[in-house]
Amino acid sequence: MIQSGKKIKSHFSSFRIISFGFVMVILIGCFLLMLPISTAGSGGASFLDALFTSTSAVCVTGLVLHDTATYWSTFGQVVIMLLIQIGGMGVVTVAISIAMVSGRKIGLMQRSTMQEAIAAPHVGGIVRLTGFILKTAMLIEAVGVAVMAPVFCKEFGFFRGIWYALFHSVSAFCNAGFDLMGINSPFSSLTAYAGHPVINLAIMFLIVSGGIGFLTWDDIRSHTWHLKKYRMQSKVILSVTGALIVVPALYFYFMEFSGSQWEEFSTGERILASFFQSVTPRTAGFNTVDLTKLTEAGLAIMIVLMLTGGSPGSTAGGMKTTTVAVMISSAISVFQRRESAHMYGRRIPQEAVRNAATILMMYLSLFFMGGLAISCIEKLPMLPCLFETASAIGTVGVSLGITPQLGIISRIILILLMFFGRVGGLTLVFAAFSITHKNVSKLPQEKITVG
Numbered sequence: 001m002i003q004s005g006k007k008i009k010s011h012f013s014s015f016r017i018i019s020f021g022f023v024m025v026i027l028i029g030c031f032l033l034m035l036p037i038s039t040a041g042s043g044g045a046s047f048l049d050a051l052f053t054s055t056s057a058v059c060v061t062g063l064v065l066h067d068t069a070t071y072w073s074t075f076g077q078v079v080i081m082l083l084i085q086i087g088g089m090g091v092v093t094v095a096i097s098i099a100m101v102s103g104r105k106i107g108l109m110q111r112s113t114m115q116e117a118i119a120a121p122h123v124g125g126i127v128r129l130t131g132f133i134l135k136t137a138m139l140i141e142a143v144g145v146a147v148m149a150p151v152f153c154k155e156f157g158f159f160r161g162i163w164y165a166l167f168h169s170v171s172a173f174c175n176a177g178f179d180l181m182g183i184n185s186p187f188s189s190l191t192a193y194a195g196h197p198v199i200n201l202a203i204m205f206l207i208v209s210g211g212i213g214f215l216t217w218d219d220i221r222s223h224t225w226h227l228k229k230y231r232m233q234s235k236v237i238l239s240v241t242g243a244l245i246v247v248p249a250l251y252f253y254f255m256e257f258s259g260s261q262w263e264e265f266s267t268g269e270r271i272l273a274s275f276f277q278s279v280t281p282r283t284a285g286f287n288t289v290d291l292t293k294l295t296e297a298g299l300a301i302m303i304v305l306m307l308t309g310g311s312p313g314s315t316a317g318g319m320k321t322t323t324v325a326v327m328i329s330s331a332i333s334v335f336q337r338r339e340s341a342h343m344y345g346r347r348i349p350q351e352a353v354r355n356a357a358t359i360l361m362m363y364l365s366l367f368f369m370g371g372l373a374i375s376c377i378e379k380l381p382m383l384p385c386l387f388e389t390a391s392a393i394g395t396v397g398v399s400l401g402i403t404p405q406l407g408i409i410s411r412i413i414l415i416l417l418m419f420f421g422r423v424g425g426l427t428l429v430f431a432a433f434s435i436t437h438k439n440v441s442k443l444p445q446e447k448i449t450v451g
Contacts, residue, residue, distance in 0.1 A: 018090075019423050022058060022087070025086055026051070026059075026419075029053075029057060029058060029080075032079045033049075033054055033072075033080075034047060034050045035075075037073060037075050039071060039072060039073055039076060040070060040071060040072060040073050041071075049066065051415065053080065055418050056178075057080045057083035057178065058083045058084075058422070059087055059395050059422035060084060060177075060283070060315060061177070061392060061395040061396065061418045061421070062171075062176050062286075062395075062397020062398070063388070063391060063397050063403050063418070064178070064403070064404075068178050068179065069179070069183045070182045070183065074163075080178060081166075081170050081171070081178075084174050084176040084178060087174065088137075088173065088175065088176065089134075089174070089315065093130060093134075132214070132218060132221070133214045136214060137173065140206065140210070141166075141169045144169030144172060144206045145162070145166050147198060147202045148165040148168060148198070148202050151165075152164040164180055167179075169206060172286070173210040174210055174315045175210050175283040175284045175310060175315045175395070176285060177284050177285015177396065177397030178397070187399075187401065189288070190286050190288045191287065193288060194273055194289060195265070195268070195269040195272065197272065200272045203284075204279045204280075207279050207282065207286075208241065211282055211283065211284075211309075211316040212241055212311050212314060213234075213310070213311040213313040213314035214314065215234065215312070215313045216234045219234040232344050232346050233312070233322060236325045236343060236344070237311040237321055237322065239325075240322075240324065240325050244305060245275065245279055248277075248301055248305060251301060252274040253270055255295075255297070255298070257270045257274055262293075272288070273288055277289065281306045282305055282306075282308065282316065282396075283306070283309045283396050284397070285391070285396050285397020286397075286398075291399075291400060299387055302398070306318065306396045307319055307364070308394075309395070309421075317421040318363075318394040318395065318396075320359075323356045323359050325343065326341065326343075326352055327353075327356050329342065329343050329348060330353050330356070330357075341353060366389075366393055366417060367386070367393050368386070368389075370389035370392070370413050371390075372385075373409075373410075373413055374389065374414075377409055378402075378406060378407065378410055384400045387399075387400050388400070388414065389414070389417055392414045393418070395418060395421040
């Protein structure tokens with residue numbers, strides 16, 4: 001029990017560092033975005049608008065009150081991109097990377113905090129892993145810039161084309177969803193590129209690359225095609241990610257994009273749109289079609305994908321793919337009358353099952369209560385409100401267009417949901433229940449029927 005108490009205190013200490021880091025970066029970003037130089041017009045942004053945008057950028061969400069391309073100046077856009085990069089990589093990761101570059105020694109406390117921040121299995125080798133994360137992120141984002149730059153340079157000119165390629169590469173890899181395409185039509189996202197294979201494939205590659213997690217990339221680097229040598233977590237992440245891309249894409253292709261309102265789309269464009277709308281709800285926030293044209297069933301599927309999110313130790317938010325996998329495996333074990341859940345020939349610890357159930361409950365509760373509160377406050381239909389709260393807590397950023405119309409209280413609700421979705425479920429669980437465990441082994445037992 002003493003060891004458990006120390007573990008809880010360690011988690012709580014790491015949570016305080018991580019959450020404090022995120023809060024400080026959000027406040028600094030808010031201050032910078034309030035400067036007159038940050039907006040295209042005169043006067044600068046209000047405190048709440050700047051706070052909302054800074055939170056959305058640092059928490060890599062992408063929900064916006066104003067069109068990024070037309071409302072913010074180049075300076076403001078640079079600030080937003082830097083906030084996205086810091087938030088996507090993780091405040092602790094960026095801080096430790098700076099310390100490594102400057103030659104400072106990384107202490108045990110910093111290593112432990114880094115372990116929590118990227119969901120590493122152990123402290124050993126954490127500094128090497130941090131260097132790998134930094135190099136991987138820079139390499140993948142550079143590839144994204146190189147692929148998209150020719151397209152954007154041809155359309156917007158050389159310098160603006162390079163800037164647009166850099167901004168969208170960072171935004172996509174960090175699963176943020178901010179875009180600069182409002183110069184064509186405000187809040188249009190990537191709808192102008194619905195049939196452009198280069199932009200579609202590049203953005204999807206960046207989203208998936210950032211969303212599978214750096215530990216998975218470490219396995220890919222170390223073991224390449226030898227999948228049996230991968231960590232069980234990496235196997236789960238890759239299999240669940242693949243299923244969550246292919247299955248919804250099939251639904252979108254045959255059920256959503258086969259209607260008369262999509263007749264202008266060719267078969268190739270429908271395939272691209274199907275896969276893109278399957279990938280982007282996994283905390284990315286871009287869209288290549290008008291989401292208001294989707295059916296309620298299509299929007300419901302997107303809500304499920306948004307709540308699921310990416311993977312542990314990634315740039316993505318949400319409940320995480322491993323949480324969903326553990327809960328499904330636990331349910332299967334009940335039907336099979338097994339004592340414990342299993343995946344890939346390995347037993348899943350009961351602690352992991354309990355944590356997954358807790359995270360699931362917290363995300364669903366906050367998602368539903370947030371949507372219900374906004375619906376009551378704003379007198380709006382429930383589905384659009386649930387869509388926005390799922391987008392916020394899943395740190396996604398796709399929207400049905402109601403966010404700019406929301407009042408102060410509703411915006412604050414979305415800010416809190418975005419922060420929770422990025423900081424993560426377990427960190428808040430440890431913060432809320434950070435007392436030392438009491439010995440319950442002497443308590444009398446009584447059978448309880450579940451279900």
